[in-house]
Amino acid sequence: MAALALTVVPVAGGATLDTTAVAAAGGGDTAPCGTGRFLYIFNGDAAPHTVTVATPGKVSGVAIADVTVTVAAGKTGCIPLSNVFRGATGRAAITYDGVTSVKVAAFELGT
Template sequence: MAALAAQSVALAGSVPTYAAAAGGGDTAPVGSNLLLHVINGGGSSVTVTLVTPGTSGGLAIADAAVAVAAGASAFVPLRSVYRNSVTGRAAITYSGVTSVTAAVLRLP
């Protein structure tokens, strides 16, 4: 499991650094101006899942799952609902990691 760090996006533009998606999943900071950008360079669709650790009325809140088609990318807001109370970070898993990269972007 890798701990992804947030990278600030400058108003003039930025070229973020992407990390290979970890087979055991990744963690990321959460916040209203943070996005997870996942690029699927593989030949089949990959599902990116963000664990939602909370409950509502005693019932578990469903995890967020985003399908990223082969050769496509997706942006996922890293909202506070994904914050783990112990680590303070979001837990992210991938259904496959071959040719999948990710970066956490902090918007200005």
Template sequence: MAALTSTVMPLTGGTIAFTAAAAGGDTCQTGAGVLLVVKNGDASEHTVTLVTPGTVNGLAIADREVTVAAGAQVGIPVNDDYRDPSTGRASLTYDAVTSVEVAVIRGLA
């Protein structure tokens, strides 16, 4: 797993720097205002899964799956619901990484 670095966006705006999605998955910061941006340059749709750690009354909480259409770009909020208490980061997996790029951005607090 690769640890994605968050880019803080200034109030005047900024460039989003994408990196290739890792075949073994990635991790990223969580919190209010954190956004995972996924760009799918492939001819097929791909699914990004945000692992949801924890349980409620002994039942596992379902992971969040987000489908990214071919040629599309989506933003996915990564709030603290996805924070793994053992790492302090969210775990991300992908059904495939062909032509998939990701970036993590957050606004100024």
């Protein structure tokens, strides 16, 4: 798994999300979790792709379902990376059903 770096989106000036994104790793990626953080996905492929973020926690002993988001061909998506996704490493574990022409980035909203 590749570790995605966190990019802060400044309040004044914004950011160009697609130029910060990197190719999604075939074995998956990890990203930092926390308030105001999110995963940006750009699917440049001709087919839709599903992104899964593992949810390692439990509520009353019952596992919380992983989050999946399908991003249509040529579209973008975002997944909030709240602390519910924090794994043993302190990062979210992210996998993809395919990585052809898929770019991703981890962002944090600036204050």
